[in-house]
Amino acid sequence: MSVTAGERLPKSVSVIQRGLDVLAATQDAEGSWYGDYGGPQFLIPIYVTGLHVMGRTPEPAQREGLIAYLRNHQNADGGWGLDVEAPSQVFTSVLNYVALRLLGVGEDDAGLRKARQWFLPRGGPLSSGAWGKIILALLGLYEYGGLQPIPPELWLLPESLPFHPSRLWCHCRMVYLPMSWLYGRKARAPETPLLAAIRHEIFDGTYAQVDWAAARERVSPTDVFTPRTFWLKAANQVMYGYERLAGARLRARSLDFALEQIRAEDEATHYICIGPINKVLNMVVWHFVNPEGPEVRAHLERLPDYFYEGADGVRMNGYNSSELWDTSFAVQAVAATGETERHRPMLEEAARFIEANQVLEDTPEPQRFFRHPSKGGWPFSTRDHGWPISDCTAEGLKASLVLEPLGLNRVPQARLQDAVQFILSMQNEDGGWATYELQRGPKLLELLNPSDVFSTIMVDVSYVECTSACVQALAAWRKHHPVPDARVDQAIARGADFIRRAQREDGSWIGSWGVCFTYGTWFGVNGLIAAGALPEDMALRRATAFLRSYQRSDGAWSEVVESCRQARWVEGKQGHAVNTSWALLTLAAAGEQSSDAAQRGVRWLRERQQADGRWPPEPIAGIFNRTCAIHYDAYLRIFPVWALAVCDKR
Numbered sequence: 284m285s286v287t288a289g290e291r292l293p294k295s296v297s298v299i300q301r302g303l304d305v306l307a308a309t310q311d312a313e314g315s316w317y318g319d320y321g322g323p324q325f326l327i328p329i330y331v332t333g334l335h336v337m338g339r340t341p342e343p344a345q346r347e348g349l350i351a352y353l354r355n356h357q358n359a360d361g362g363w364g365l366d367v368e369a370p371s372q373v374f375t376s377v378l379n380y381v382a383l384r385l386l387g388v389g390e391d392d393a394g395l396r397k398a399r400q401w402f403l404p405r406g407g408p409l410s411s412g413a414w415g416k417i418i419l420a421l422l423g424l425y426e427y428g429g430l431q432p433i434p435p436e437l438w439l440l441p442e443s444l445p446f447h448p449s450r451l452w453c454h455c456r457m458v459y460l461p462m463s464w465l466y467g468r469k470a471r472a473p474e475t476p477l478l479a480a481i482r483h484e485i486f487d488g489t490y491a492q493v494d495w496a497a498a499r500e501r502v503s504p505t506d507v508f509t510p511r512t513f514w515l516k517a518a519n520q521v522m523y524g525y526e527r528l529a530g531a532r533l534r535a536r537s538l539d540f541a542l543e544q545i546r547a548e549d550e551a552t553h554y555i556c557i558g559p560i561n562k563v564l565n566m567v568v569w570h571f572v573n574p575e576g577p578e579v580r581a582h583l584e585r586l587p588d589y590f591y592e593g594a595d596g597v598r599m600n601g602y603n604s605s606e607l608w609d610t611s612f613a614v615q616a617v618a619a620t621g622e623t624e625r626h627r628p629m630l631e632e633a634a635r636f637i638e639a640n641q642v643l644e645d646t647p648e649p650q651r652f653f654r655h656p657s658k659g660g661w662p663f664s665t666r667d668h669g670w671p672i673s674d675c676t677a678e679g680l681k682a683s684l685v686l687e688p689l690g691l692n693r694v695p696q697a698r699l700q701d702a703v704q705f706i707l708s709m710q711n712e713d714g715g716w717a718t719y720e721l722q723r724g725p726k727l728l729e730l731l732n733p734s735d736v737f738s739t740i741m742v743d744v745s746y747v748e749c750t751s752a753c754v755q756a757l758a759a760w761r762k763h764h765p766v767p768d769a770r771v772d773q774a775i776a777r778g779a780d781f782i783r784r785a786q787r788e789d790g791s792w793i794g795s796w797g798v799c800f801t802y803g804t805w806f807g808v809n810g811l812i813a814a815g816a817l818p819e820d821m822a823l824r825r826a827t828a829f830l831r832s833y834q835r836s837d838g839a840w841s842e843v844v845e846s847c848r849q850a851r852w853v854e855g856k857q858g859h860a861v862n863t864s865w866a867l868l869t870l871a872a873a874g875e876q877s878s879d880a881a882q883r884g885v886r887w888l889r890e891r892q893q894a895d896g897r898w899p900p901e902p903i904a905g906i907f908n909r910t911c912a913i914h915y916d917a918y919l920r921i922f923p924v925w926a927l928a929v930c931d932k933r
């Protein structure tokens with residue numbers, strides 16, 4: 284049945300109610316939506332390596348689950364990709380091979396034989412992306428002389444230098460911090476017959492003949508997303524030279540400095556750490572410092588925070604959860620349906636979670652440990668994690684303000700004000716907002732990105748998503764708290780300018796943390812509208828025209844991770860409910876909810892719902908650093924309900 288422009292479809296009541304029932308049924312006891320946050324395929328090997336270096340193995344049940352997971356996600360060609368949907372790379376293939384061997388799978392296992400057949404002809408460890416070599420060096424399966432140098436002395440350089448480590452994006456900084464300590468110590472697991480056997484297997488018996496200096500430069504084309512620049516190669520040359528001369532006293536001082544920073548990170552995050560990589564690496568550092576010490580024990584206790592049991596085995600997640608983020612969106616989605624009385628208990632619980640997870644104080648000595656003040660911010664996951672993010676704070680604030688008129692907000696006014704201050708303190712000079720901190724270094728630092736497989740990891744820069752969320756939150760705050768505040772007004776105006784400048788020629792915005800143009804454009808449009816853009820604004824009209832031009836004949840929208848990698852729209856095989864929801868939310872925000880395009884999308888979304896109230900699984904909708912997909916478990920439960928609610932309002 285075709286729908287003519289302006290014709291209204293019957294209200295999606297039962298579809299929305301079934302969707303809401305699913306949301307209610309899957310809410311956690313703490314009021315959040317806890318779920319899988321997996322996808323990257325380099326986390327389990329880093330974990331297994333860490334344990335092995337420490338002379339430990341996972342508990343038997345976890346061991347079985349990890350093996351199952353790795354087997355389930357081996358590609359048909361024998362390798363493993365950067366994430367579960369990606370084509371094979373040497374980095375993840377060698378590491379997952381080693382992980383399976385350390386977990387007890389035999390060298391003659393058919394899957395492992397196939398893996399060797401995939402990575403050996405491609406150069407094996409010698410042509411792995413950079414992080415693979417570092418992890419192998421820890422196991423003594425690669426020589427430190429074959430790595431790009433990571434001297435801890437970099438930390439002792441004047442902080443005013445544009446490339447001082449404190450200027451790096453905090454994720455990059457926090458991963459390279461323990462790496463620099465381990466590199467500075469040339470830390471290495473004790474040799475065992477198993478490691479000797481694995482070394483023989485992954486080098487096909489050629490380890491003794493390797494030219495390690497040449498190996499530093501080698502990377503398989505499969506692992507290159509960000510080619511090494513002239514500047515990186517030059518910096519590496521300087522650092523190789525330094526490494527040969529490095530004096531013991533300066534090395535010791537820099538190792539102490541790095542260790543102090545590691546301790547600060549551990550304590551500020553209750554040993555969860557900013558992410559799973561530095562979590563494991565920091566733990567390994569402490570193992571080398573004091574294997575029986577309290578730090579190692581504290582780390583071991585918080586390891587479970589990163590694991591999730593799925594039908595495909597035990598997954599290691601990319602964060603300690605996405606709870607605050609998902610809960611904030613869920614609240615806004617439920618509120619949009621208007622079903623707030625029926626779902627009051629669900630909202631009450633969510634409000635409790637949001638209140639309980641705001642960060643209430645700064646970390647100790649923030650300047651000494653290069654931390655932006657945290658008070659008032661919300662993190663992506665939980666308060667214990669301790670790293671607030673601009674847009675998570677914005678969504679936490681928006682959700683609180685949505686709960687307020689329902690009498691359900693539990694965050695006191697003074698703390699809402701703190702959140703506003705936190706957001707204001709995070710605005711960059713270009714008017715936009717980055718993720719965790721102000722932009723600290725020049726964008727040109729990206730020319731020194733040594734990771735091979737990731738892009739945009741060096742500097743925290745302004746993103747349309749973060750900027751839009753902050754503008755929306757400040758605008759919502761201004762409505763809620765109509766006391767004139769020039770700082771808020773200016774911040775909104777500057778944010779809107781940034782969003783306008785970030786719009787692409789074709790009317791879209793590219794997403795950096797979601798796939799891809801539907802995500803970015805949802806943020807771009809909502810940011811402008813929150814800042815006061817009128818329906819006839821050309822930026823909005825161009826954005827909706829862009830979306831309409833990519834609508835499928837069945838009414839849906841569909842994008843895949845390749846969209847982010849290639850920075851151009853790449854269509855999926857079929858419609859995706861999450862992309863369709865973002866597109867519909869955008870059209871509705873721009874006043875086009877009754878359009879033919881929107882109503883065809885609504886129809887597709889409604890028909891796609893299963894009898895159990897869920898939408899069927901679909902490809903991953905999350906992304907980071909342009910290359911790695913990451914799964915947002917709750918998106919399929921939140922966004923379709925939200926989109927149907929706003930597109931079917933009378």
Ligand SMILES: CC(C)=CCC[C@@H](C)[C@H]1CC[C@@]2(C)[C@@H]3CC[C@H]4C(C)(C)[C@@H](O)CC[C@@]45C[C@@]35CC[C@]12C
Binds near residue numbers: 455672
């Ligand atoms: C250091 C590298 C290259 C890899 C480790 C992985 C992490 C960088 C990323 C894993 C989770 C991310 C994506 C995290 C998740 C939430 C987003 C967001 C949705 C809040 C977004 O709007 C702002 C950026 C995010 C914080 C993220 C940054 C990158 C990760 C930590």
